[in-house]
Amino acid sequence: MEMNQYLSMFIDESKDHLQAINENMLSLESSPEDISIVQNIFRSAHTLKGMSATMGFEDIASLTHEMENVLDLVRNHKLKMDSFIFDCLFKSLDSLETMVEDIIQGGTGKADVTAVVAALKTIVSGDYLKASSGGAAEAAASSAVQGGPAELDEFQLSIIEQSIEAGIPVFWVEVSVRPDCVLKAARAYMVFNVLEQNGEVIKSLPSVEDIEQEKFDQKFSVYYISQVDKDQLAAQVSSVSEIDRVDIVALDHETLAARLQSAAAPAAGTAQAAAQAAAQAEVAAASAAEPVKAVEKKPAASGGPVAGRTIRVDIERLDTLMNLFSELLIDRVRLEQLASEIRKNDLTETVEHMARVSSDLQNIVLKLRMVPVDTVFNRFPRMIRDVSKNLDKKVDLIITGAETEMDRTVVDEIGDPLVHLLRNAVDHGLEPTADRIAAGKPETGTIHLRAYHSGNHVFIEIEDNGRGINRDKVLDKAIQNNVVTKEQASRLSDNEVYSLLFASGFSTADKISDISGRGVGLDVVKTKIESLGGRVQVESTYGVGSKWTVQLPLTLSIISAMLVRLKNEKYAIPLSSIVETAAVKAEQVRSVHGNRMVNYRNSVIPLVSLAELFDVPGQEDNGTEDTQIVVIRKGEKLAALVVDEFIGQQEIVLKTLGKYLTNLFATSGATILGDGQVALIIDTNALIK
Incomplete structure (x- = not known):
């Protein structure tokens, strides 16, 4: 039990x-000379190393130890950050995240x-600079001079060179599938597994x-x-x-150089073509190395970091607190009723004081479940950096409103x-750099990620200055996918056309990529958001x-509602779906095709x-001639x-109504009122088709 408790703490703190x-690595990529950022990264890596060693996770401890060695040289001005060191540290970070995720599972x-x-290790020793300037690197360089694209980029080449230097086996593996193989991709997947x-x-070809x-x-x-x-590896792949057929060649510096030269030879061309290729490669490398900027508009902090101001609380404990507090509210109302009947000053004053304290307590309990959306937003700058690098695009991600608070359960689901x-x-919104320049736009695309409150809702906007949607x-x-007919299409407004993108399996991508555009996604996005x-x-x-x-919705556990009476029962209608309440006279009600309708604001x-x-x-309550109505909205209806x-x-x-009362029509749950009665909460969306 105690070990589980420590493991939970380790996971939370590791994340x-x-x-x-x-976040600090992204900042450092924008300001490589800022040693204070390196100090912050070093402290986090050092703490992570200590925790993982204590818990017995040796692989995490050894990797963070090597990261520490590199960062220590940088913070003591003995080493300058370059693109290779950044890529290596980011790769280390990805490995750490994979290992922590494995522990979570x-x-x-x-x-x-x-x-x-x-x-x-070779960064610490300085050998990575020699490796990149000699041996196979020369072979790669000579292949570029001959006009052929290098099989390995600088980072991949350095990793292989350094592994050979360190005595770690490196192989070139060629796998042939049978000519009559039907599912080649599936077999390849099994080989990669x-x-x-x-x-x-390190590199796959293709x-x-x-x-x-x-x-x-x-x-x-x-x-x-x-x-x-080598033989064991061949046997496993052949199985x-x-x-x-499986051909495996163990690589050393000479065989690697020969391998790269033979790969480049068929693509050899003229010196002029080589010069153009080299120039293009230089431009591509420069743009790939361009860091994505994550700008967050926050009020400036007046001092240094504040430690020890927060504690972690399990969400189930907050649910229990919420349930206990709702019981307390019921008792408070009963006490107020008793005090009004007994009419003793001391009792009345005590109950009134308790009512004031419990009102303040209610506000705190409601806020306890609220967390800022930056717990989700803070992972996006790194993701955008990797995606933009992969697509060879320059992107500024500008985040505003990350301090906006929502219910923890909603925040956990929107990621x-x-x-x-x-x-x-x-992928789809921002054009390639050449297209942006041709269109007279800045070569760096901008994506705004905003969050803000409005009423009982939180709005999150993702806005890009890209190509827009081709109606x-x-x-x-x-029409091709039979989502709409040609007749229906001619009558659709722009917004109705764009909403077709959320249809199941709908994709306008000309080319499928691993970033997006596989024809799944937007329908899943819509389903998930509507489920919340x-x-x-x-x-x-x-x-x-x-x-x-x-x-x-701002929260899934506390909502503002209008309580109404229907004959002998009370019901709650969420305020977020109410437009207004009114009383209508009998003459305003009419019958259209057997359905009762009412005049409302010129409609x-x-x-x-x-x-x-x-x-x-x-x-039936016939006390008044007027009919009391609640006008509700679903979209435009x-x-x-x-x-x-x-x-x-x-x-x-x-x-919730528990597992026994499921799929009730137009009912989203229930609440306990102050007098102990249970009122059902009406799901107004189910009432409008």
């Missing part, structure tokens, strides 16, 4: 330190990190994306680092079905939908950009009797609900 390293936190540890269990794939899409003939090859014996929308904005292309695809009681919509101007807006909307709909027992009496507005604690 915090990894996130801190991530119940694993041992072990991983083969020999290659990246070897790379860090075998390889990744025993070592690290790329993993091409292999996934079966864009290869009968062969593919990889540069591979592993401690496994995969429909593999025809994945936002990841997809942001990746979509970089005609969306319509053509929708929110909605998502998109606005776009072709050639100017797009804005995706996600609307979410006619349906009239729904809740008492009849829910079959509420009791006598309105309806009027008939009630017998308005009781008043109240903050209510939303409780």
Whole structure:
């Protein structure tokens, strides 16, 4: 039990330190000379090393120790940051995150990190500079001079060189599948699975994306680092079905150089072509190294960091606190009723004081579950950096409103939908650099990620200054996929056309990439957000950009509601869906095709009797001639609900109806009122089709 408690603390603190390293690494990439940032990264790595060593996670401890050695040289001005060191530290960080995630899933936190540890060691020794300037690097350089693209980039080449230097086995593996193989990609996937269990794939030829899409003939090859014996490796790969042949070559400096020269030879060309290729490579490298800027508009801190101001509390404990407090509220109302009957001054004063204290306590309890959305937002700058580098685009991510608070349960769920929308904005929204320059736009694209409160909702906006959505292309695809008919398409407004993007399996991508555009995603995004009681919509101007807006409830556990009476029972209607309350006269109600309708602000909307709909027992209330109505909204559609009496507005604690009462029509839960009665909460969205 005690060990589990420590493990939980280790996981929580490790995630915090990894996130801190991530954020500081991005800052350092923008300001490589700022030693104070290096100090912060060093402290996080040092703490993580100590914690993991104490818990017995040796692989994490050894990797963070090697990172410390590199950072120590940098902070003492003995080493200057360069693109190779940044890539190596980011790769180390990815390995640490993988190992911590393995521990979270119940694993041992072990991983083969020999290659990246070897790379860090050669940075400390300074050998990485020699490795990049000699041996196979010369072969790669000479292949570029001859006009052929190098098989390995600078980082991959250095990793391999350093592994050979450190005595770690490096292999070139060529795998041939049988000519009659039907599912080549599936067999290749199984081969990669075998390889990744025993070592690290440094480079795949062709790329993993091409292999996934079966864009290869009968062969593919990889540069591979592993401690496994060559014959054992060949046997394991050969055991995969429909593999025809496996050739494995153990690489040293000479065989690596020969391998790279032979790969470059077929592509050799003229000196002029080589010069052009070198120039293009230089531009590409410069743009790839361009760091993504993450700008967050925050008030400036007046002093240094404040430590020890927060504690972690399990969400279940907060749920228990919420339930206990709702019981306390019931007793408070009963005490107030008793005090009014007994009429003793001392008792009345005591109950009034208790009422004031419990009101303050209620506000604190409601706020305890609220957390700022920056717990989700803070992982996006690194993600955008990696995606933009992968797509060779320059991107500024500007974050505002990260301090906006939401219920913890909502915050935990919105991460994945936002990841997809942001990746979509970089991949499909922002044009390639050449297209942006041709269109007269700045070569660096901008993505704004905003969060703000409005009423009982939080709005999150993702806005890009990219190409926008091509209305005609969306319509053509929708007609082609039988989402709409040509007749319907001619009547759709722009917003209705853009909403077609959320149809299941809908994609306008000309080219499928591993970033987005696989035809799944936006429908899943919409489903997830709607399951949280929110909605998502998109606005776009072709050639100017797009804005995706996600609307979410402030909280899932406490809502503001209007209490109403239907005959003998009380019900709650969420305020967020109410437009207004009113009393209508009998002459305003009319019948259209057998349905009751009511005049409302120059339009006619349906009239729904809740008492009849829910079959509420009791006598009809004919006390007044006027009909009391609650006008509700779902999107652009309105309806009027008939009630017998308005009781008043109240903050209510939303409780589920348990596993026995599921799929009840138009009911989203229940709440316990001050007098101990249970009131059902009406799901107004279910009442409007």
